[in-house]
Every structure is written in C-alpha cells, then in structure tokens.
Amino acid sequence: NKYTSEEGLMAMGGSAGGLLMGAIINMEPDMWKGVVSAVPFVDVVTTMLDESIPLTTGEFDEWGNPKDK
Incomplete structure (x- = not known):
C-alpha cells in the first residue's frame, strides 16, 4: 500500500x-527517520521502589519488585 x-x-x-x-x-538508529516517545516510562527502578505511587504494586508481576533479591 506504500x-x-x-x-x-x-x-x-x-x-x-x-x-x-x-x-x-539506540539499537537501530539508521532504521528510523525519527521516534516520538509520548509520556515515556523511563525511570522504572525508582518508580517501582516507591509503593506510594498508584499502580506500582499492581505492576510487580510485569516489571518485578526491585526490592526482591
């Protein structure tokens, strides 16, 4: 469909x-004319360490709990 x-x-x-x-x-910079990161979730560790942030504990299954060893 071009x-x-x-x-x-x-x-x-x-x-x-x-x-x-x-x-x-970062993996394939020459592949893209550009990218748009809309409200990116880029500080996963700090967010997952703060259990007072809504939805954090509900995301442990997906992202893991950084407090677990």
Whole structure:
C-alpha cells in the first residue's frame, strides 16, 4: 500500500512504549527517520521502589519488585 518508505519510517510509543522507543532508536538508529516517545516510562527502578505511587504494586508481576533479591 506504500504507506511509507525506508526514508520516512517513524515510530511512536507512549508510557512503557516510550521506553521501547528509546531502545529501538539506540539499537537501530539508521532504521528510523525519527521516534516520538509520548509520556515515556523511563525511570522504572525508582518508580517501582516507591509503593506510594498508584499502580506500582499492581505492576510487580510485569516489571518485578526491585526490592526482591
């Protein structure tokens, strides 16, 4: 369908997807014309250490609890 070309390929991700955008642009910088990280969740460890932040404990299954050894 020719929606884009290699020269115009962009990526966008928000929240945990914003973290993914940082990874893909660092892993393959020449692949992307650019990326948009919308409200990226980039400080996972600090967030997961603060159990007073809403949703933190509910995310332990996905991200793990950094207090566990």
